[in-house]
Amino acid sequence: MPTPTVENYLKALYVQPPAPGQQPTELIPMGQVAEAMRVSPGTATSMMKTLAEAGLVEYEPRAGVRLSERGLALALQILRRHRLIEQFLVQVLGLDWSEVHDEAEELEHAISDKVLERIDLLLGHPDTDPHGDPIPPSHGQPAHVELTPLSLAEVGAQVTVARVLDQQPDFLNFAHQHGLTPGSRLTVLAHQPAADAITCQPEGAPSLTLGTAAAGKILTLIEQTAS
């Protein structure tokens, strides 16, 4: 059984965004690992060697690391725990979606498979967490759904918010207050490239202008394009 530290590294490796245009099987450079885990570069290197010893990653000196098959399976297991716990904390205990990430970050290392499956049952086998992140099944990869960042949705399109990529409480509170939670519908009103902004109209809330960076963190399902 891996330590909490090892579990955190594996999860971090899994969720690293591939560099633009890269396959997710490409090598992750050590600097990125160090930054993701907020440790020094030396610590990252030595930890990656340890994980490689344990067969959880493939490590190529001066090139980077990628998860091995075993490492990937473990990472998905931790991610499943994390996201089911988040959903549980919101649905059953009534916590706010802005505070469950940090709670789950600890609980994911303490919960047994048995308790986890009870939670899954109680929740009716959800397939996403409160932020719209997919919950991996107990075996195998989560299904892939094609989503469009709000920043790229066409003017006039009607979209449904499906997933919010930023876990920061401030951002989540902001999104909640403006009707940008998974399931809420909105219409894209305008792009303002010069202002680096986009304006949209959430259903049942005032219209809203967001910077491109923020809009890029809101992933949507296109319901209807501009007619």
Place this chain on the structure above:
Amino acid sequence: MPTPTVENYLKALYVQPPAPGQQPTELIPMGQVAEAMRVSPGTATSMMKTLAEAGLVEYEPRAGVRLSERGLALALQILRRHRLIEQFLVQVLGLDWSEVHDEAEELEHAISDKVLERIDLLLGHPDTDPHGDPIPPSHGQPAHVELTPLSLAEVGAQVTVARVLDQQPDFLNFAHQHGLTPGSRLTVLAHQPAADAITCQPEGAPSLTLGTAAAGKILTLIEQTAS
């Protein structure tokens, strides 16, 4: 915030049974600490010095340790977490009372005050856990209730099982199968000192003979003495 290891030591110190006839404020010898925590004597000594440094225990070399006021408050907090979690696992997730102790042993270190108070609310502020152990309030000591070990109950008495002291799954399964769970009522039929045994009649279950040691782990509330 103490580490999980420190929390476990404090909890263990709190639940150490005082030697027969001792006040619970007496010093606990190092051998007892080492045995309770299943570590070597040297480890116990060095850990107690560390805890003394941190002001959580009073340590007298070659005599023993006792919890300080701060250590006691912390121990009660951990115990509250442990027992509320156990009750939650049984009541909400439907786990068996024989398996929740080990689960809670991990979760007690991972759960936040916020989540804990939500659980407490959801359960309706229970004051005992599934084994009948009292749940300490968020501040202060748990109320003391006078209970009688089944081994000492008089022949002919009607008693209600209030608390089961052994957390071993085997013992708990045995107790459950024979109707010896908190809340179940039974009548004491006979003492057989020569056989080191006691016979009782649980309501709605076959009568049962137990060794004195086992009967001593079943604490009861006397409902009615022999007429």
Place this chain on the structure above:
DNA sequence: TGTTCGCATTATCATAGACTAATGCTTGCA
């Protein structure tokens, strides 16, 4: 083709928690 700059690696050290083995108190008994 050579050099430099950015990143990675190595070397050294620290801390928490554990172990084993050697040593040292203390107390009860002769």
Place this chain on the structure above:
DNA sequence: TGCAAGCATTAGTCTATGATAATGCGAACA
């Protein structure tokens, strides 16, 4: 009154995980 047996303490080591600082490699640019 003295000593041995039973505990407890100390000394030295180990592993996991971190840090810092010195060194090294290699890709891109001159």
